[in-house]
Amino acid sequence: MFNKPKVQLNEYLKLKYLLNDKSIEKKISVENIKAYWKHNNSTDIDKLLQYSEQNKQYVNMDKIDSLEKKVFLSLITIMSLMFIIGLSMGFSLLSHDDTSRVNVTSFFFIMIIIPFLFSTVSFFYSIKSKTNLSKWIEENIFMPISKILLNSSTIMPNDVVKSIVFVKFQQGSLALLTGTILALFMTLLAKYVIFGWESTIIDTSSLQSFINFISFPWIFCCPNAVPSLEVIQDSHYYLSSNIIDLEALKSNTALSDSWWKFLGMSLIIYGFIPRFILLYLSNKIYHNALVDNILNDKNANEILLLIDNISHVTTTELVNEEHKTKEDNNSIFETNKKTIPHSLDYIIGWSHTKEILELILKHKNITASHIEIAGGNVPIDKEDALIASIEGSIMIFVDSWEPPQKDFINFVSSILKNKDNSISIYPIGMADDNYKPESKNISIWKNKISTINSSNIGIYNV
Amino acid sequence: MYDNYPSFVLVGHPNKGKSSIVSTLAYDDSVEVSDIPGETKKTKYHPLKVGDKILYKIYDTPGFENAKRALSWLEKNETTSREHSKILKRFVEENKKSSEFKEEIELLNPIVDGGAIIYVVDGSTPYKEEYEAEMRILSWSGNPSMAIINKIGNKDYTNGWKNALNQHFKIVREFNPMNAKLDEKLKLLDAFSAMNQDWESSIDYAKEALIHNNDKMFYNTAKMIEENIRKSITYTVTSSLIKTDITDKDKINYEEQYKKDLIRFEKNNQKNVQTIWGHNRLDSSMEKFKFSDELFSGDFSKDGLIKKSFIIVSSVASASLAGATGFAFSAPTSFLDFGATTTLTTTLSTVGGAVVGFTTSAIGYNKFINSTTIGKIFSKKRFQVGPMKNYNFIFILSARAIQHAVAISTRSHAKRDNMNLNTNENSAENLFDDTEKKELAKISVNFRKDKNIKKSTEKYIEIIMKKIKII
Ligand SMILES: Nc1nc2c(ncn2[C@@H]2O[C@H](COP(=O)(O)OP(=O)(O)OP(=O)(O)O)[C@@H](O)[C@H]2O)c(=O)[nH]1
Ligand SMILES: [Mg+2]
Secondary structure, X not given: OOOOOOOOHHHHHHHHHXXXXXXXXXXXXXXXXXXXXXXXXXXXXXXXXXXXXXXXHHOOHHHHHHHHHHHHHHHHHHHHHXXXXXXXXXXXXXXXXXXXXXXXXXXXXXXXXXXXXXXXXXXXHHHOOOOHHHHHHHXXXXXXXXXXXXXXXXXXOHHHHHHHHHHHHHHHHHHHHHHHHHHHHHHHHHOOOEEEXXXXXXXXXXXXXXXXXXXXXXXXXXXXXXXXXHHHXXXXXXXXXXXXXXXXXXXXXXXXXXXXXXXXHHHHHHHHXXXXXXXXXXXXXXXXXXXXXXXXXXXXXXXXXXXXXXXXXXXXXXXXXXXXXXXXXXXXXXXXXXXOOOOOOEEEEEOOOHXXXXXXXXXXXXXXXXXXXXXXXXXXXXXXXXXXXXXXXEEEEEEOOOOOOHHHXXXXXXXXXXXXXXXXXXXXXXXXXXXXXXXHHHHHHHHHHHOOOOOOEEEEOO | OOOOOXXXXXXXXXXXXXXXXXXXXXXXXXXXXXXXXXXOOOOEEEEEEEOOEEEEEEEEOOOOOOHHXXXXXXXXXXXXXXXXXXXXXXXXXXXXXXXXXXXXXXXXXXXXXXXXXXXXXXXXXXXXXXXXXXXXXHHHOOOOEEEEEEOOOOOOOHHHHHHHHHOOOOEEEEOOOOOOOHHHHHHHHHHHHHOOHHHHHHHHHHHHHHHHHHHHHHHHHHHHHHHHHHHHHHOOEEOOOEOOOOOHHHHHHHHHHHHHHHHHHHHHHHHHHHHHOOOOOOOEEEOXXXXXXXXXXXXXXXXXXXXXXXXXXXXXXXXXHHHHHOOOOOOOHHHHHOOOOEEOOOOOOOOOOOOOOEOOOOOOHHHHEEEEEEOOOOOEEEEEEOOOXXXXXXXXXXXXXXXXXXXXXXXXXXXXXXXXXOOOOOHHHHHOOHHHHHHHHHHHHHHHHOOOHHHHHHHHHHHHHHHHOOO
C-alpha cells in the first residue's frame, strides 16, 4: 500500500509520450475517476501512471518499442562486449607466457585496483552536481555514447539518458568482471599456473604488508587466502627465473593455493561487491531520475491538477454566510396567559374530528354553547362561514405537537378582527399521554401566537 | 452521460426534520436546523459534485403553511386531471408575489421544475387527516415521489403512517438523520434512484463518490493526527543562552509554555479534523488530560517499570523499545543519563493549577528539563523542556486523538449541540493490542530520533486508520 513508486522505462516512455504530444486531448473519463478513487493515498506518480494506462490507446507504441529495443540491445551489446573483453584480458594476464606463469602484481592492478577506482570515481561523478570537469565529461563522453546507444530521442532528456548510460556502465563493468573471474577459474582448471611477482621498487616485506592490508576483510575467515611471507618470498623471481623445479613446485601446493585464493577473494571483495553496490545505486539513481523527470514535467503537473479537480467530491456548496444567531422571540411580545373563562361561547377543535373533540371535552369536562371544528379537512367555505358568524369568548383546542401553521394564524387573526372576540388556545397532548402536552411544544405555540400581537388571544396554561 | 442529474426536493410539514435530512446527506452543518418550526424560509439546494459535474441536487424547503387553501386554489382551477401539472405551474406563477402562499411557492418551485418529491413525516407523532392536502398538492405535479418516515420522538406511530403514506407513495422508507451511518445513507439513495430508472447510473456513481469521500476523510484524518503526534513528541521549548543556573521560576515558566503549546497543538488538530469532516461550526471540548499523580511523577530511575506509570509500555513494548533505543529497560539507571544532557530536578508543587488540559503534575515535566552547556569557554547554558521522553506519551495522545476522531466521524451533520468528550485514563491501555503497542513504541522512538520517518509515518497512519474507521 505504501510502496515507493518505481517507474519502469516502458511506463516512463509511454507517459512522456502522452504528456508531450499536444495533439492528444487530455480526457479523463468517469471510469478513470473511479480508478483514481481506489487509493486515497496514491502518490502523484501512481496517478500519472494510471493516467497513462488509461490513455494508452493514444500512444504510438512502435516508437516506444523501438526505443526500448535500442536500450535493450545496447545492454546486450555492452554486456557481451565487456564479458569478452574481461575473458580475454583474464586469459592474457593469466598466461604470462607459455609456461603459464602469472604476474600477480599486474593482474592485481589491472583487474582489481583500476576498475575499482574507475567505478568509484564515475559513481561520484554521477551524484556530484555540475563542475566544469563533469560538464566536459558529459559533453565529450556521455553524450556521444548515448547518441550511439539511444539515437538521441526528444522524449528522453539528458539526465535520464545519462542515468541510463550510467546503469549500462555498471552493468558492463560487472560483465567485465564476470569474464575475468571465469578466465581465472578456467585457467586454474585446465593448467598448472605458476604465480610470481617481480618489482624494482617493492620489496618482499612491503608487498606482504600491502597484501595483508588488502586481505584484511577475509584474513580471519579464510587465512589460507592470504599469501604468507614465505609464499611471497618463494614466488619472487618466478617470472623471470628459468630454473624452476616444476615438480617441486607442484608438490608445494600451498604456494599456488594461497595465490589463486587471494586473487579470487580480491576479485570478489573489491570487484563484485562494490560493483553490485554501484549497480544497485545507479539503478536507484536511474529510477529516481525517471520519477523526478516526470514530476518536474510541466504537462504532468497540469494533468495532476486536472485529475485532482475532476475527481474531487463535494457534497455541498459552501456558503460563507455566518450562522445566524437565534433571536429569542419570547421577549418580543408577552403572550397572555388565560384561565378557562366561566362561560364559553365557542369551543373549536382545530384539525380535529368532531368525535375526537367530544372525547377531549368529556375528558376535560368542559363545554360551551357552540362546538365546532375547523382546520384539517373542514372545507374552506365552512371555515369561512364559521369565521363570519363566530363571536364571544372562544376556546380552540389544538394538538400541541403539531406546530402552528399559517392557516391557523390566519384563522384566529380573522376571528380577532372583531374586537369583542377573545380567544384562548388550549394545547393538548397525545391521548397516550392523557392529553398532557409537553412544555417544549407549548412554548412553540406561545411563540407563534405572540407574533399576532393582540391582547385578545392567549394560551391556556396547562 | 450524467447531464440530466436528478433533483430531490424534501418537503413536508414544518419541523419534521427536512433540513436535518438534507444536512446529513450533504455533510453540511450550516443547514438551518432548529426546533422552532418555520426555521427554513427559503429553498436551498446542495449539489453532490465530482469535479464540477453535478450528480444530484438535494433541496431543502420550508414546510407547508397553508396547504388546504392552496389545494382549494388548484381545485377551483381544475380542468382535466391530465392538466394537473400545468395548473400547479400556474399556481406557482400566479402566486409568486402573494404572501399567503409564500412557503408553498418556495417549496413547489423546484418541484414544478421537475424535482422528485421526498415527503418527510415524523413517525413519532400520529398521522392526521390535515396531511392529506399536502400530499394531494404534491401529487398534482405528477413527479416521481417517495416518503421518508423520520422518528423524531420516542413514540411510534410508524404503522399508522405507513398505511396513510402507501396510498400516495410507492416507496416509503424510514430514515433517521441523527444517527444514519454511511451505509444507511447509501440505502436511502437507492430508494431515491428507485423512483426513476434513468437516475440509476447517476446515483450509483454518486454512491461511489460518497464512499470514496468517506475513505478520503478517514485517510486525511489519520494523516492529520500523525502530523500532530509527531510534532508533539518532538516538541521542545528552548531558552536563550544564559550564564547562570536557571531559576525555579523560569523553569516553571518554560514548563508552562511547553504544556500550553502541547494543548494548543491538540486543540488545533481537533479543529482540523472537524474541518475535514465538514463540522465547521461545531464547538467541541474534551476533558482534560487526567493523569493521576503516580502515573507520571514517579522516579523512573528507581522503580519506573514496576509502577503503574509504565503499564502501557512495560508489558509488551519494553522489549522492542530496549532494542530500538539501544539501552535496556531493565537497567533504568541509564534512562535519565543518556545523551549529552544533564537532568535538573525541579519541584513542581509550586505550580498553580492554571493549566488547561494537562494537569500540573501530570507528565512529570521535571524530568524533561535539560540544561546543555554550550561550550566550556563561555560556560553558557541553554535550557530545554522536552522532547517528551516518556514512552506512554504516544499512547495517551493517540488514544485521545482517536476518541475525538471517532466522535467526529460518526457525528451527524444534523446535530447542533456542542460535543463534550469524556476521556478514560485506561482507554489507551485497552485500545491497542500487543503488536500495535510494540509498533507504537517503536514509532515513538523513531519520531523522536528522526529516524525512518517515512516508514514510521506510514505505519502510524495505518494503525490510526484501523482504529478510527469503525463502521
Ligand atoms: N431526536 C431527533 N431529533 C430530530 C430528528 N430529526 C429532526 N430532529 C429535530 O427536529 C427539529 C426540526 O428539525 P428540522 O430539520 O429543522 O426540521 P424541518 O422540517 O427542516 O423544519 P422547518 O425548516 O422548520 O420546516 C430539530 O430540532 C431537529 O434537531 C431525529 O431523527 N431525531
Ligand atoms: Mg428546515
